Amino acid sequence: MATSRSPIVLVPLTMTGFPESPTPLTAAGDPISEEEALRRLRQDQDHSLQYYAAWWLGKMRSQHPDTIPLLLSALRQRQPREKGAGVEHNAVARNAAQALGKVGDGRAVPELLAALADEDEGLREAAARALGELGTTDAVRPLCERLASGLAGAGACRPNSPKLQEPCEALLEALGEIGEADSMVLDTIVPFLDHERPLIRSAAARALLQLTGEPTWAEPLLALLDHPQLQVRRAALMDLGAVGWRPALDPICRTQAENSLKLIALRGLLEHGIGEPSAETLLEAMDDLL
Amino acid sequence: MTCFERSPLLPRDTIQARFAALIDAVERADSASQLLQATRTLAQTLSDLRQDSPAEPPPVDALACLVRILGFNNPGAAVAAVEGLIACGPDAVAVLLGGLDDRNYGAKAWAVRALAGIGDVRGLAILEQALADDVGPSVRRAAAIGMGTLRVSHLAPEHRQTVRQRSLSALQGASKDSEWVVRYAVAAALEKLCMELQARERICDEALSTLNILADIEREDVPVVRLRARLALNRLLSPRA
Numbered sequence: 001m002a003t004s005r006s007p008i009v010l011v012p013l014t015m016t017g018f019p020e021s022p023t024p025l026t027a028a029g030d031p032i033s034e035e036e037a038l039r040r041l042r043q044d045q046d047h048s049l050q051y052y053a054a055w056w057l058g059k060m061r062s063q064h065p066d067t068i069p070l071l072l073s074a075l076r077q078r079q080p081r082e083k084g085a086g087v088e089h090n091a092v093a094r095n096a097a098q099a100l101g102k103v104g105d106g107r108a109v110p111e112l113l114a115a116l117a118d119e120d121e122g123l124r125e126a127a128a129r130a131l132g133e134l135g136t137t138d139a140v141r142p143l144c145e146r147l148a149s150g151l152a153g154a155g156a157c158r159p160n161s162p163k164l165q166e167p168c169e170a171l172l173e174a175l176g177e178i179g180e181a182d183s184m185v186l187d188t189i190v191p192f193l194d195h196e197r198p199l200i201r202s203a204a205a206r207a208l209l210q211l212t213g214e215p216t217w218a219e220p221l222l223a224l225l226d227h228p229q230l231q232v233r234r235a236a237l238m239d240l241g242a243v244g245w246r247p248a249l250d251p252i253c254r255t256q257a258e259n260s261l262k263l264i265a266l267r268g269l270l271e272h273g274i275g276e277p278s279a280e281t282l283l284e285a286m287d288d289l290l
Numbered sequence: 291m292t293c294f295e296r297s298p299l300l301p302r303d304t305i306q307a308r309f310a311a312l313i314d315a316v317e318r319a320d321s322a323s324q325l326l327q328a329t330r331t332l333a334q335t336l337s338d339l340r341q342d343s344p345a346e347p348p349p350v351d352a353l354a355c356l357v358r359i360l361g362f363n364n365p366g367a368a369v370a371a372v373e374g375l376i377a378c379g380p381d382a383v384a385v386l387l388g389g390l391d392d393r394n395y396g397a398k399a400w401a402v403r404a405l406a407g408i409g410d411v412r413g414l415a416i417l418e419q420a421l422a423d424d425v426g427p428s429v430r431r432a433a434a435i436g437m438g439t440l441r442v443s444h445l446a447p448e449h450r451q452t453v454r455q456r457s458l459s460a461l462q463g464a465s466k467d468s469e470w471v472v473r474y475a476v477a478a479a480l481e482k483l484c485m486e487l488q489a490r491e492r493i494c495d496e497a498l499s500t501l502n503i504l505a506d507i508e509r510e511d512v513p514v515v516r517l518r519a520r521l522a523l524n525r526l527l528s529p530r531a
Contacts, residue, residue, distance in 0.1 A: 270517060271514055286518075290432065
């Protein structure tokens, strides 16, 4: 399980009931079939249908032989960003990139690597997450290059926008997921521990903890479980779960956040972690949160 | 923390006057944090009353106030209200069932959690419906675990059997839920359901066969669900101490 800490970023807006993500429903309220999802992605008249279909195929990890070719063609629908044009095509492309990561097929790698250099920051973000989920070692160098300019470059705020110059969280997370722990990678990540935004610090600590297993990198994450903002505590929960850092059991149970998210974090401790506390202790802690 | 000195011997009208003040504080709260604080105080005072004077029925006005809070769209206050209602146990069930509003999804979801936590069989039909149909995984999850912890010891044996059979059927259906956390809760609930049974009964055999499916890598994709089902099987099949 690759625990993405922003599971809803690319989910159709009608269903962003975070942290309740209801079983996928169409606008009419009926679950759709794989055939129906493929049909919606194949047509190109209604982009909102394509948008939903691409998300659905990823969520369901569709293994249909048409899935990868259709998602790749949806990824190619992107257009140069111009005011008032191409936004919908790019939204479909972003969901397609995300879905390609979830479906888990190496055929998507070359186009995802190309998307990592796209002008559309949202598409770079989705491609980075997908390459992280696929564990693509060829992505390590381009990911590091995107981050190499550090806090003053990649990590700087854009004027008049809440966004940073690069989708740093996704890039950092992907490096952690891929798991190449050489010094070039570590040196690229370390500066982001000092980023002014707690979510970036959390992503950097998560990646370092995943890559090295050094307890010292768990400290920033445990500290963020006490952060005054719920959004930050949620991110720290997802990050500790993604790493599977079992010593975090008690702080996870204590933090002020929804049980749904604590359960996801503890699932991560069980599935990705080893050692103490034991599996039975972790399962009992999960039972108490049901 | 209570806002008055605890005493099991308080006269009833004093208790009522104090709850009236606490309810008033909830009604007059004009910010989310005030509502949260007032709800916590009211819920805690009800829990304390229950602990100190178990024979004293909790004031219906206060229970009804907690049930109304479930519909206020303030998650922190709703959590506190659910805890207060669960602390009042079976005494809260009639008020909860009477206050159910199908048009307010959020309120109903919290009410299901309270009913699941209380474990009173009068909530069974609501839990069945929630487990089968609710759109929120956290509501289905709570309903599932509630099915495993319904209190049946005071029921006549025949009635007890019927309740257990209905719980089992609902849990078997939910073992195919699309969300892992619901299947996880089903595994935990099946363990609890079987623990209650004295000897190997038919219901227990059926529960074990559902647990075997949830523990099977060919039929269950999510490792943590298999781990939970495996733990349940180990506990149920090992000789009891």
